[in-house]
Amino acid sequence: MSERKIVLEAAQKLYRLKLVAGTSGNISMRSLSQPDSRFFITASGMAYDTMGEEDIVEIDQAGAPLNPAQRPSSEWRMHLEIYRKYPQVNAIVHTHSPFATGFAVCQEKIPLILIEMKPFLGGDVPVAPFAPAGSQELADGLIPYLKDRNACLLANHGVVCCGKNMDDAFIVGEYVEDAAKIYYYAKTAGTPVILE
Numbered sequence: 001m002s003e004r005k006i007v008l009e010a011a012q013k014l015y016r017l018k019l020v021a022g023t024s025g026n027i028s029m030r031s032l033s034q035p036d037s038r039f040f041i042t043a044s045g046m047a048y049d050t051m052g053e054e055d056i057v058e059i060d061q062a063g064a065p066l067n068p069a070q071r072p073s074s075e076w077r078m079h080l081e082i083y084r085k086y087p088q089v090n091a092i093v094h095t096h097s098p099f100a101t102g103f104a105v106c107q108e109k110i111p112l113i114l115i116e117m118k119p120f121l122g123g124d125v126p127v128a129p130f131a132p133a134g135s136q137e138l139a140d141g142l143i144p145y146l147k148d149r150n151a152c153l154l155a156n157h158g159v160v161c162c163g164k165n166m167d168d169a170f171i172v173g174e175y176v177e178d179a180a181k182i183y184y185y186a187k188t189a190g191t192p193v194i195l196e
């Protein structure tokens, strides 16, 4: 499958599963032929349900679109910074999923409460400090939080999920939201017991 098709299908699934609202969130992957210098990312401010393969933007290491008529997601900087610092990451899914983003707004991490969090997420889900969306400051600030983790929350913003391929990155996004939802219910029901 082409990179454009992989990114498009993941983006539309993200919208269908309500892990994003409106045109928020974005998805990217490394080029299969030029993994160190070319990336495919969803377009800026475009509706997911009418997005086509041709709307997925191929960018270089500086974030410049190969087709100058296209505009990549305004949050391309954090994607490139993650690819630069973590060579094992080949796909990134950025969600604004509601339960996880609720904890991001409280700037409260999601602790290790479920057994699948360890293998899929690397453990708990930490919170990277607030910085304006799309800024280099945000991109630089989240990097340490992805060390030994496949996901982190972005304070007052959303979730960044990484994987060795798109399927893995997507599952990370689903498990972060599931853990956030269960943690929320557990806190409502009583006192959650945190695993080691």
Ligand SMILES: [Zn+2]
Binding pocket: 024, 025, 026, 075, 094, 095, 096, 133, 157, 158
């Ligand atoms: Zn965002």
